[in-house]
Amino acid sequence: MLTLKQSRRLQSVVLGALAWTVALILFFPIFWMILTSFKTEIDAFATPPQLIFHPTLENYLHIQERSDYFHFAWNSVAIAFGSTIIGMLLAVPAAYSMAFHETRLTKQTLLWMLSTKMLPAVGVLMPIYLMTKSLGLLDTKLSLIIIYTLINLPIMVWMVYTYFKDIPKDILEAARLDGATTVQEIVRVLLPISKGGLASTVLLSLILCWNEAFWSLNLTSSSAAPLTALIASYSSPEGLFWAKLSAVSTLACAPILIFGWISQKQLVRGLSFGAVK
Amino acid sequence: MATLKIRNLRKGFDAIEIIKGVDLDINDREFVVFVGPSGCGKSTLLRLIAGLEDVTGGTIELDGRDITEVSPAKRDLAMVFQTYALYPHMTVRKNMSFALDLAGIAKSEVEKKVDEAARILELGHLLERKPRQLSGGQRQRVAIGRAIVRNPKIFLFDEPLSNLDAALRVQMRLELARLHQELQATMIYVTHDQVEAMTLATKVVVLNGGRIEQVGSPLDLYHHPANLFVAGFLGTPKMGFLKAKVIHTSAQATEIELASGPRLRLPRDGRSLVVGHEVTLGIRPEHLVIDPQGQLPVITDVTERLGSDTYCHMNTPSDEPLTVRVPGDFFCAYGERLKLGVDVSHCHLFDEHGQAVSHALQQAA
Ligand SMILES: Nc1ncnc2c1ncn2[C@@H]1O[C@H](COP(=O)(O)OP(=O)(O)O)[C@@H](O)[C@H]1O
Ligand SMILES: [Mg+2]
Numbered sequence: 001m002l003t004l005k006q007s008r009r010l011q012s013v014v015l016g017a018l019a020w021t022v023a024l025i026l027f028f029p030i031f032w033m034i035l036t037s038f039k040t041e042i043d044a045f046a047t048p049p050q051l052i053f054h055p056t057l058e059n060y061l062h063i064q065e066r067s068d069y070f071h072f073a074w075n076s077v078a079i080a081f082g083s084t085i086i087g088m089l090l091a092v093p094a095a096y097s098m099a100f101h102e103t104r105l106t107k108q109t110l111l112w113m114l115s116t117k118m119l120p121a122v123g124v125l126m127p128i129y130l131m132t133k134s135l136g137l138l139d140t141k142l143s144l145i146i147i148y149t150l151i152n153l154p155i156m157v158w159m160v161y162t163y164f165k166d167i168p169k170d171i172l173e174a175a176r177l178d179g180a181t182t183v184q185e186i187v188r189v190l191l192p193i194s195k196g197g198l199a200s201t202v203l204l205s206l207i208l209c210w211n212e213a214f215w216s217l218n219l220t221s222s223s224a225a226p227l228t229a230l231i232a233s234y235s236s237p238e239g240l241f242w243a244k245l246s247a248v249s250t251l252a253c254a255p256i257l258i259f260g261w262i263s264q265k266q267l268v269r270g271l272s273f274g275a276v277k
Numbered sequence: 278m279a280t281l282k283i284r285n286l287r288k289g290f291d292a293i294e295i296i297k298g299v300d301l302d303i304n305d306r307e308f309v310v311f312v313g314p315s316g317c318g319k320s321t322l323l324r325l326i327a328g329l330e331d332v333t334g335g336t337i338e339l340d341g342r343d344i345t346e347v348s349p350a351k352r353d354l355a356m357v358f359q360t361y362a363l364y365p366h367m368t369v370r371k372n373m374s375f376a377l378d379l380a381g382i383a384k385s386e387v388e389k390k391v392d393e394a395a396r397i398l399e400l401g402h403l404l405e406r407k408p409r410q411l412s413g414g415q416r417q418r419v420a421i422g423r424a425i426v427r428n429p430k431i432f433l434f435d436e437p438l439s440n441l442d443a444a445l446r447v448q449m450r451l452e453l454a455r456l457h458q459e460l461q462a463t464m465i466y467v468t469h470d471q472v473e474a475m476t477l478a479t480k481v482v483v484l485n486g487g488r489i490e491q492v493g494s495p496l497d498l499y500h501h502p503a504n505l506f507v508a509g510f511l512g513t514p515k516m517g518f519l520k521a522k523v524i525h526t527s528a529q530a531t532e533i534e535l536a537s538g539p540r541l542r543l544p545r546d547g548r549s550l551v552v553g554h555e556v557t558l559g560i561r562p563e564h565l566v567i568d569p570q571g572q573l574p575v576i577t578d579v580t581e582r583l584g585s586d587t588y589c590h591m592n593t594p595s596d597e598p599l600t601v602r603v604p605g606d607f608f609c610a611y612g613e614r615l616k617l618g619v620d621v622s623h624c625h626l627f628d629e630h631g632q633a634v635s636h637a638l639q640q641a642a
Contacts, residue, residue, distance in 0.1 A: 170362035173329050178376035178427070179350045188375075192366040 030253070037247035044243040059247035067230060069251060076226035076255075079141050079216075080209035083148035087205055088198070090149070091156040096186055098157075099164035100172060110161065113154040121151075121214050132219055141224045144216060148209045155208075156201055163197030164190070203263055210256045227252035278305050279340060279430040279463040281326065286335035288321055295321050297487040298335070303431075303465065303480075308457050311467045312474035313484035313510070319467040320435050322484070326465065327433055328352050339430060355424035356433040359440060361416045363408040369395075369419050370404040376427045387426075394425040397459065414445045421453075425460070434466040438473065450476060471511050475499070483507050505631035508559050514581075514588050516625070517565075517599035519558045523550045529637045531626060533558065537595040539572045541619060544637045545626050556634070559625035562588060562602040567609075568618035575599060577613045591617070 002010065036044050038055040063069065098106045128147065137143035167190065175189045191198065213228040220229055234241065234248045281303040288296040295318045303309050311319045324330045326337060328349035336345045344352055355376075364372050370391055377387045395401045398418045408416055417437060424432055437453075438446045454477055457464055468474055474481050475495045483490040483498065483506070491503040495511075502508035508516050524540065525532040526547030533556060534540045541558070550556065565573075567589075575591035578598070582605065589609040591599045601617060603609065626634040 168360055168362065170358045170360050171364060173327075173349075174356065174358060174362040174423075175364070175375070176329070176349045177327060177352075177354060177356050178423070179379045180375075181350065184379060189364055193364075 033246045033253075034250050035246075036243055037250045039243050039246075041241060041243045044246070059244045060251070062244060063234075063248050063251065067233070069230070072225060072227045072230040072252075073255065075141060075220075075224055076210055076228075076252075079144045079148065079224075079226055080206045082141065082145040083152065083209050084202055084205040086145065087149045087152055087156050088202060090153060091160050091201070092186070092191070092198075094157045095160035095164050096190065099161050099167075100169060110158060114158060117151075117154055125218060128215075129218060139220045139222065139224045143219055144212075144224065144226070147215050147219070148212060151212075151215075152205050152208050156205055159201045159204065160194075160198065163194045163201075166197075167193055199263070203260065207256055207260065280305055281431065281463075281465075282338040283326070284336045284338075286322070286325060286337065287333045288318075288325055288330060289333045294333075295487050296325065296333075299487075299489055301482060301489065301492065303463065306461055306463055308454075308464045308466065308477055308479045309482060310474040310478035310480070311465065311482050311484055312471055313469065313490075315469045317484045318487040319469070319484055323356075323433055323435055323465060323467050326431075327354055327356050353427075353430045354433055355427050355429035355431075356435065357417075357420045357424055357437045359436040361408075361420040361440075363416055363419055363423075365408050368405050368407055369400060369411070369422075372408065372419055373422050373426050376423070390426045390428075391422075394422040397425065397456070398422045413441055414449065417441065417449060421456070425456075430463065432462055432464040434464065436468055437466075439468070439470075453477060472513065475511065481511075483510060485510075501633070502559075502625065503633050505557060505559070505627050508625055508627070508633070512561060514562055514590075514600040516559045516561050517597070519560070519593065519597050519599070520595070521556050521558050523547065523552050523554050523556055526550050526552060531634065533626070535573075535593070535595070536597070537574070537593045539574075541572065541621060541624075543621050543624055543626055545634045546637050547634065550628060550634065555629050557627040557631070559627060560599065560619060561623070562600040564620040564623040565599065565601040566618045566620075567601060567603060567607075567615055569616055571616035571618035573599075573617040573619055575615055575617055577609050577611060577615060579611065580609045591615070 035051075037059055038057070039050075039053055040056055040058065043050055043053045098110065132138050132143050135143075137146075171193070172185055172189060175185045180188065210226075211228065213232070216226050216228050217232055220226070231245070231248050231252050234245045281301075283299055283301040283303075286296055286299040286301075287294065299322060311322060313319055321330065325332055328344070328347060332345055336343055338344065339352065339354075364375065367375065373391045373394060374387045377390060391404070392401075395404055398421060400415070400418055400422055403411060403415060403419075408419065411419065417440075420437070434453075438449050441449060450473060453466075457477075466473075466477060478495050480492065481495050481498050482492050485506050491498055491507045493501075498507055499511055502511065505518070509518070520536040521533040521541075522536075523531065524534050528546050528548055529544065530542055531545040531547030531550060532540060532542045535558065543558075573593065575593055578590040578592055580590065581588040585605050587603050587605055587607050587609070589601045589603055589607075591601060593599060599617070628634055
């Protein structure tokens, strides 16, 4: 027989092992991608796949020669941050009004906004392509900023809304009685309290923008092309050049992975410091 | 100076009317307590005064100025919430100075006011802490301090003590009473606790179902409840109610027959009553005595010993509960048959609509 304490410990060991397994399965493709990026094209193709090999930087050098990585990276940064900033500027007031001045239509509005996410993007490819074209916005960062903002806005509003919903209404009402205008109420009370949640929303938006490929491939060619387009330019229909593709993918993912990793620490801190308890 | 004049105030949420036409005058330096069962609309009425809810009808005047449509930020009222509603990201000092900072008052002035409020509330050593590092009682003080520094026209309190434990509640109650004396301010206080209402108020407003049942000083309401609701709501233990029939009426006296048989002659002006109609007799525990010569036979139920007093719960033969106050060391066995003497001059008589029947004009000589 196990004592209660022992069975508790066993339970936590089993859960821990399970969590690690899932994490490893999720991480494996990234690990394999990074590994492959340091192989020669021949090693990359070998069957059975090799774990031991002579690492090489030739793929990275090749990419540096063939394309201007920083041009694409700058586009990715500009588009992701541009879209996230505009998105937050729209999402915060929208979520504020829905969370603290609820009307009978609020719930429906939220659901309707989310339902737009169920439409497959390709369904509106033609109209959006044509509109972008007639506005003269093809291959511009602005077009992607606008489209990403619109695509991500429902999720951002929804996320910010749930964070705002957790904040007792009394606190804002207290501010109102203390003489705060609506803007002061939001900027000096609401935003500082919910900064952890807002940071998570910003991070999610950045990641979604950074990884978006459908619209960037269809609406940009060179001058506004972000890193996802760079990756695509290295994929070939015959599936050749695995190593180079891995290298360029690693280069494209690295910034957002590092950024996410750094800000995660801030996020956890922000979340626990701002707690409304 | 702060006077508030409320006229025919109404508030509905969707189709449901919650405040059904309230008229009320609040004078300078009064401590007004809104009391009533939960859900009767006390908080809603307070929030209407604060401007946190839009009125459906009626007007609110503050010092002669119509503020019905004025935003809460411009009403110059301060509110203490049940949940304290402190700003969690600010220190105690910042919490208290927030309103003054918004108003653009000079730093040195703000500091002086915060220090003064902190002194009154004994918060001096906590000024640099965040709300989450404070106990419930300390948070409550900060919430009160936040109101004090503003020197508002009226203080609004919404059940400020209900999240505190019993001992702290009694202590804070005394402090609030002292604060009212010290600040000489006008205060409106919402509670469902009739003890808080009786002990704090200079004026009690009894609310029920969105309407005012009665307004008056605590003792006025205790001794002269206008109707059955007020009579039953104020006082612990509750007033006992006995069903009765009118037998004989005159300007000097009303004779009634209780459901359990005995007849009583009360010094009440019975001219508004109809012989044969139902009335209700109300008797507070302190107006009954155990007396072998008494008019009212009862069977004892449980007793509650408070030390100084003992409350004996009884049932009449018609199974109506009554409570009697007896000295603390009095012993009352369970299931005993006793007789009670009724102090008829202190009884309350309510007509068939639950309205109090007034005292006889002159005491019969
Ligand atoms: N924002 C609101 N929307 C709908 N109904 C409400 C709202 N606020 C209060 N009510 C209703 O009004 C009634 C009175 O509420 P309240 O004033 O909080 O009562 P009290 O403070 O006396 O306990 C309750 O029945 C409550 O459900
Ligand atoms: Mg309430």
